[in-house]
Amino acid sequence: MTSKDFEAIIIGGGQAGLATAYYLLRAGVDILVLDDQEDAGGAWRHVWPSMTLFSTAEFSSLPGKPMPAYEGFPPSDHVIDYLADYEQRYRIPVERPVHVDRVERVAGGYRLHAGDRSWTAPHVVAATGTWSTPFVPAYPGLFTGTQWHSANYPGVGPFRGSSVAVVGAANSAAQIAAELTGVAEVTWYTRHPPRWMPDEVDGRVLFRRNRQRALAVQRGETDPGADSELGDIVVLPQVRAARDAGWLAATPMFNSLNEVRADHLIWCTGFRPSLGPVRRLLDGTTPKYPGLHLVGYGDWTGPGSATLTGVGPYAKQTARTIADSFGMTCLLYTSDAADE
Numbered sequence: 001m002t003s004k005d006f007e008a009i010i011i012g013g014g015q016a017g018l019a020t021a022y023y024l025l026r027a028g029v030d031i032l033v034l035d036d037q038e039d040a041g042g043a044w045r046h047v048w049p050s051m052t053l054f055s056t057a058e059f060s061s062l063p064g065k066p067m068p069a070y071e072g073f074p075p076s077d078h079v080i081d082y083l084a085d086y087e088q089r090y091r092i093p094v095e096r097p098v099h100v101d102r103v104e105r106v107a108g109g110y111r112l113h114a115g116d117r118s119w120t121a122p123h124v125v126a127a128t129g130t131w132s133t134p135f136v137p138a139y140p141g142l143f144t145g146t147q148w149h150s151a152n153y154p155g156v157g158p159f160r161g162s163s164v165a166v167v168g169a170a171n172s173a174a175q176i177a178a179e180l181t182g183v184a185e186v187t188w189y190t191r192h193p194p195r196w197m198p199d200e201v202d203g204r205v206l207f208r209r210n211r212q213r214a215l216a217v218q219r220g221e222t223d224p225g226a227d228s229e230l231g232d233i234v235v236l237p238q239v240r241a242a243r244d245a246g247w248l249a250a251t252p253m254f255n256s257l258n259e260v261r262a263d264h265l266i267w268c269t270g271f272r273p274s275l276g277p278v279r280r281l282l283d284g285t286t287p288k289y290p291g292l293h294l295v296g297y298g299d300w301t302g303p304g305s306a307t308l309t310g311v312g313p314y315a316k317q318t319a320r321t322i323a324d325s326f327g328m329t330c331l332l333y334t335s336d337a338a339d340e
Contacts, residue, residue, distance in 0.1 A: 005120050006032045008322050009112055011103075011277060012127035013094050014042020016296025018083060019062050019311045020125050021092045023319030027328045032119065034112065035096040040084035043131035044076050049155040050179055051076055054171075054234045055309065063312040065089050073236065079308070100277040109291055112277070123322045125293045126278045130271035130306070141257035143265050150176060150268045158264075159184045165260050168268030169194055169250070174233045176268060178242035187262060190250040197231035199240060273297045291325075293318045 008024055010017045013035030024031045037045060052073040053060050060074060061067045067074070067082045074082075087094060098114050109122035134151040146158075150172040162184050166177040169190035177188045233239070242248045254260055273285070281288055285300055294301050295318050296311045304310025 004032075004118075006030050007121060007326060008123040008125060009034060009110075009119055009121040010125040010127055011100050011112070012042070012129060012296075013037060013040065013087075013096060014044075014127065014129050014296075015062060015083065015308050016129065016305070016311050016315065017042075017125070017127035018086055018092060019315035020127060020295050020318055022062065022064055022086075022090055023316045024322060025090060025092065027319060027323035029319070029323055029326060029328060031093065032121075033092060033094040034098040034100055034114065034119070035094050036099040038097050040087050040094075041080035042083060043129050044079045044083065046131060046151070047076050048150070048153045048176070049076075050238075051175070052236070053079065053308070054236070060308045062086055062308060063316065067308075103277050103281060103292075105281060105289055110281075123291045123293065123325070124278070125295055125318060125322075126275065127295045128274040128277070129296060130273050130298070133272045133274045134267070135270050135272050136267045137269055139254070139257050141259070143257040143260050145260075145263045145265060148264060148266045150266065151271070153266060156180060156183045162263040163187070163261070164264045164266060165189060165262040166266045166268060167253070168270075170232050170268070170270075171234055173268035174239050174243075174248065175236065176266060178239045178248060181242050181247040186247070188248060188250050189253050191253045194233055194248070194250050195231040196233050196235055196243070199235050293321070 007030040010020055010024075010031060010033045013033050017033055017035070021031055021033055035042075039045070052075050054073065056072070057067040057070040057074050057078075060079075065086055068078075070078050086092075098117075101113050101115070103110050103112050103124055106120065109120060110124045112119045112121075112124065131151060134149040136147075136149060150168075153176055156179060159180055160183045164180050164184045165187045166173050166180070167189045169192060173188065173190070174194065177186050180186050235243070239248070257265075275282065275285075275294075278292060281292055285294070285297075287294070295314055296305050298306045302310075302314040305314045
């Protein structure tokens with residue numbers, strides 16, 4: 001068994017891991033990022049072909065380096081290229097593919113295990129995201145067709161000329177159902193009527209709202225929460241076209257899988273945090289011990305923290321806590337754009 005020591009190790013090389021690495025490197029902390037992907041891009045390497053950001057490029061940047069301009073909403077390959085370039089720009093030390101099997105508490109910090117390799121550090125940042133842990137609710141009955149989840153939805157190819165049931169009342173379901181209406185017979189199941197955001201609202205408005213929430217939390221105030229009146233579904237151009245054509249009429253949710261009459265069933269029912277390697281070190285979602293940090297999992301780790309442009313403040317806060325333990329915080333108080 002080989003073992004190496006670092007001051008901080010980040011599990012996950014997606015947007016949350018890279019943002020945290022950026023700030024830790026600026027503070028002079030000796031770090032390593034362990035990523036289980038074959039190459040850069042994080043979960044964006046696995047999204048369906050037509051998936052895009054909800055925001056334009058100028059509202060979709062990690063700290064330091066802006067995302068290159070793009071006309072409209074950037075697709076996944078634009079995001080992947082940006083994340084790969086970000087790694088190179090800041091010389092972020094990433095080892096991949098490395099699947100961390102477990103993290104254990106040891107004297108002076110933590111030991112991370114991946115097969116016959118191990119690493120130790122007084123600080124571990126879990127930035128593993130949610131994409132690898134899709135959630136499917138339990139329903140009675142039997143569905144005899146093919147079941148999918150938005151996590152492995154491959155695009156329209158396998159569904160042409162078939163009947164498809166899509167389950168979910170948020171963005172993924174609306175986007176996938178809209179895309180499939182042109183090639184298949186689609187039934188869209190929701191537990192409540194779709195809550196459309198105003199047509200003029202996109203990720204830029206959500207970013208501003210999340211920024212207000214983050215600033216309130218940083219000031220020690222109560223999180224004002226998401227704007228519940230705004231809606232749940234961003235009306236991207238393809239979604240708007242299908243909705244306005246009358247192709248996205250929702251059907252009340254079934255009570256049993258026996259009721260679903262379709263060749264395919266696509267669950268767009270969200271994800272759970274991929275906390276496997278560190279789960280034994282948590283009390284629910286709270287670390288049991290100092291030196292373990294969680295970044296980028298959604299609102300419970302900070303409003304907007306699961307987004308490209310929203311993760312920065314929480315990555316910086318985590319890096320500051322780690323740097324403080326080594327007396328190395330001073331460089332984190334300069335502007336994020338100073339090195340551009």
